[in-house]
Amino acid sequence: MKKSIVFLMILGVFCLSKLGFAEIKSHRYSSFMIKKEHVLLYSHNLDSDEPVPGTVYINKRGILKKGCTFKELTSPEQMEPSTLIWIYQFGSVTFGHLGANFPDGGMNEVGLFVWEMSLMNTTFIQDKKLPKLL
Numbered sequence: 011m012k013k014s015i016v017f018l019m020i021l022g023v024f025c026l027s028k029l030g031f032a033e034i035k036s037h038r039y040s041s042f043m044i045k046k047e048h049v050l051l052y053s054h055n056l057d058s059d060e061p062v063p064g065t066v067y068i069n070k071r072g073i074l075k076k077g078c079t080f081k082e083l084t085s086p087e088q089m090e091p092s093t094l095i096w097i098y099q100f101g102s103v104t105f106g107h108l109g110a111n112f113p114d115g116g117m118n119e120v121g122l123f124v125w126e127m128s129l130m131n132t133t134f135i136q137d138k139k140l141p142k143l144l
């Protein structure tokens with residue numbers, strides 16, 4: 011993995027928390043990217059009235075993963091377990107507050123930035139033809 015991407019993400023999380031941005035009261039998620047010449051800066055905030063502790067994880071390529079839904083984690087019934095599986099093609103760095111295999115978001119070594127952006131009290135369009143983790 012490109013060391014500069016990992017370093018910039020870890021540095022960004024550290025700087026935002028030290029500057030107090032992690033404690034701003036807000037009820038909206040936001041994610042953005044700033045690009046200037048050869049530098050990409052990504053940022054994301056969480057929708058929480060309380061500070062959210064978390065951990066940065068380094069994920070190696072070639073690891074087999076299986077999807078797990080929030081419903082699977084919280085419900086004693088396993089009525090519709092996720093069947094989505096994949097192998098990491100690229101290494102990545104992720105951030106999570108629930109544990110190593112439950113990221114809130116992150117970025118892979120080629121620059122794909124993905125982050126969870128739920129809006130409470132809303133629902134997704136149901137399309138049975140698409141793979142899902144819902």
